[in-house]
Amino acid sequence: GQQVMQIPQYQHVQEGEDFTTYCNSSTTLSNIQWYKQRPGGHPVFLIQLVKSGEVKKQKRLTFQFGEAKKNSSLHITATQTTDVGTYFCAGLFISNFGNEKLTFGTGTRLTIIP
Amino acid sequence: GAVVSQHPSRVICKSGTSVKIECRSLDFQATTMFWYRQFPKQSLMLMATSNEGSKATYEQGVEKDKFLINHASLTLSTLTVTSAHPEDSSFYICSAGWETQYFGPGTRLLVL
Numbered sequence: 001g002q003q004v005m006q007i008p009q010y011q012h013v014q015e016g017e018d019f020t021t022y023c024n025s026s027t028t029l030s031n032i033q034w035y036k037q038r039p040g041g042h043p044v045f046l047i048q049l050v051k052s053g054e055v056k057k058q059k060r061l062t063f064q065f066g067e068a069k070k071n072s073s074l075h076i077t078a079t080q081t082t083d084v085g086t087y088f089c090a091g092l093f094i095s096n097f098g099n100e101k102l103t104f105g106t107g108t109r110l111t112i113i114p
Numbered sequence: 115g116a117v118v119s120q121h122p123s124r125v126i127c128k129s130g131t132s133v134k135i136e137c138r139s140l141d142f143q144a145t146t147m148f149w150y151r152q153f154p155k156q157s158l159m160l161m162a163t164s165n166e167g168s169k170a171t172y173e174q175g176v177e178k179d180k181f182l183i184n185h186a187s188l189t190l191s192t193l194t195v196t197s198a199h200p201e202d203s204s205f206y207i208c209s210a211g212w213e214t215q216y217f218g219p220g221t222r223l224l225v226l
Binding site for chain 2 (some may be wrong): 033037041042043044045088090092099101102103104105106107109112113
C-alpha cells in the first residue's frame, strides 16, 4: 500500500530559528496537503499543492511539491511559539478503481525553546 | 471554512460496552466522510470511508463488525465501537470535504 514518510520525527528549535520538515511518498501523488495539529487538538488544513514543482507561501511558511510529485517540504522561517505542534503531510492517491484516498504522513513534532 | 462537529468529545466506558460517536457536517452536505484513529504521538490512520446510503469501505486490518459505521443522511455519519476493550482506547476523528478535508474536533475514548 501507499506509504508517506516524514522526517524528522521531532524537531526542537530556538525561537527565531528556521524549521523544515520533509515528506516522501512511495508512489506518485495526485496532490499533497499539509495539516497542523496542536497538542490536544485536531488536524487543521494548511494548504494543498497540486502541480509538479509548485511552491506556495503563507506568511512565514513555504510549501514545495517535488517535480515527480512524490515529495514535499514545509519550511517555517523565524519560528514563533505559536508554531508549536505536529505538522502532517497527507498525500492524495487515486486508486486503480478511481477512489480517492488521503494517506497521512508520520508527522513532525515541532517544539520551540523560548 | 467548512465545519464538522463530533459528539461526544470524551467518553469513558467499561470494557464490553458499546460506544457511538457522531460526526456531523454543519454547513455542507457530505456524501463521503472518513473515520480516523490516532494513538498518542502517532499519525492518523484511516479506518474506513463512510458512504451515504451504502456500505462503508474499511481499510485492511479494521474489523467491520467491531467498528460499525452508518451514514444515513448527507450530514451525519456514526461510528459505533462494539464490545469495546482497553486496546480500543484512542482518539477517533472524522473528516468530510472534497479535495481538502475538514476535521471534527475528535472523540477521546477511554475503555476501562
